[in-house]
Amino acid sequence: MKTIDILxxxxxxxxxxxxxxxxxxxxxxxxxxxxxxxxxxxxxRAHVYVYLEPxxxxxxxxxxxxxxxxxxxxxxxYDVFFCLDTEPGRLGKAESLYRGAAKKINIDHHxxxxxxGDICVVRPEVGSCAEVLYELLPKEDVDDDMALAIYxxxxxxxxxxxxxxxxxxxxxxxxxxxxxRINFSSLIQESFYQKSWKxxxxxxxxxxxxxxxxxxxxxxxxxxxxxMKECDVSTTDLSGIVSELRNIAGVECAVFMYELPAGLCxxxxxxxxxxxxxxxxxxxDGGGHARAAGCSIRGRFEEAYxxxxxxxxxxxxxCSVENQAAGGESAVNDAGENDGQSDA
Numbered sequence: 001m002k003t004i005d006i007l008x009x010x011x012x013x014x015x016x017x018x019x020x021x022x023x024x025x026x027x028x029x030x031x032x033x034x035x036x037x038x039x040x041x042x043x044x045r046a047h048v049y050v051y052l053e054p055x056x057x058x059x060x061x062x063x064x065x066x067x068x069x070x071x072x073x074x075x076x077x078y079d080v081f082f083c084l085d086t087e088p089g090r091l092g093k094a095e096s097l098y099r100g101a102a103k104k105i106n107i108d109h110h111x112x113x114x115x116x117g118d119i120c121v122v123r124p125e126v127g128s129c130a131e132v133l134y135e136l137l138p139k140e141d142v143d144d145d146m147a148l149a150i151y152x153x154x155x156x157x158x159x160x161x162x163x164x165x166x167x168x169x170x171x172x173x174x175x176x177x178x179x180x181r182i183n184f185s186s187l188i189q190e191s192f193y194q195k196s197w198k199x200x201x202x203x204x205x206x207x208x209x210x211x212x213x214x215x216x217x218x219x220x221x222x223x224x225x226x227x228m229k230e231c232d233v234s235t236t237d238l239s240g241i242v243s244e245l246r247n248i249a250g251v252e253c254a255v256f257m258y259e260l261p262a263g264l265c266x267x268x269x270x271x272x273x274x275x276x277x278x279x280x281x282x283x284x285d286g287g288g289h290a291r292a293a294g295c296s297i298r299g300r301f302e303e304a305y306x307x308x309x310x311x312x313x314x315x316x317x318x319c320s321v322e323n324q325a326a327g328g329e330s331a332v333n334d335a336g337e338n339d340g341q342s343d344a
Contacts, residue, residue: 018049104124
């Protein structure tokens with residue numbers, strides 16, 4: 001198992017940066033904040049910065065969340081810069097900060113990530129980046145606040161331990177984290193299941209207008225910018241919709257598409273055991289996990305739909321679904337980039 005001594009790698013560092021993928025989800029935010037708390041606690045003389053795009057309100061449980069710089073204010077230099085839960089190409093505005101650092105450390109768990117940096121710890125067999133990070137930290141240094149951030153990251157990328165990326169070790173780690181003073185039941189309910197009125201309204205609209213394809217194997221939902229305006233919702237209200245589509249009986253692949261202002265259509269994919277979502281996503285330079293992946297397709301909905309449909313048809317008609325299976329899967333709650341804001 002690949003491992004590093006994080007504290008040793010930051011020895012004598014004066015300026016340290018931390019960032020994760022665009023549209024950060026629970027695993028990304030939890031991992032970044034847990035590392036931030038660890039480094040600020042162990043290296044009080046160092047200047048530690050966290051850069052992420054604005055996060056969903058459900059992550060306000062995490063201590064120190066206000067320390068995140070959403071404006072990406074650069075420092076003159078970084079002695080060490082951490083890229084968490086993604087590859088550097090998906091850091092957004094933080095990519096240049098990472099690439100300019102004296103030492104670059106990439107910690108990830110996506111199966112499509114090869115790792116890019118001076119030091120790379122990429123473990124696709126692990127269900128979440130938070131879990132990878134936890135195994136790199138001295139257990140005696142994990143306090144209650146860090147435990148909450150790591151636990152939140154794990155539950156978001158394992159679907160509260162229901163996805164097949166949940167290892168026996170995942171549950172052992174969860175048990176260790178629960179020994180800290182964290183209200184894990186409220187954390188699960190409020191950050192994973194509870195939805196705002198607008199989120200529920202968006203979900204209801206998508207479900208009502210969803211399309212069943214290929215004899216029910218695929219369900220496809222969508223929202224155009226015009227439809228979002230008519231429903232008085234924004235992209236931040238679309239979390240979890242693709243997972244709701246996946247819950248429909250008989251569905252082997254759930255697809256949710258929504259328009260972005262920059263002439264793009266974001267596509268989120270959730271699949272069952274027999275379909276590798278990444279094989280669909282990489283067609284459009286996307287990525288993620290076998291059970292959860294995402295990509296962006298240029299064009300408004302109708303144009304993007306026209307590009308995606310032949311790819312789905314190839315997977316669900318020309319090829320037997322049984323031949324699309326793959327191991328090492330993972331899944332995410334769509335609340336950050338892990339497409340929809342999440343990476344996948």
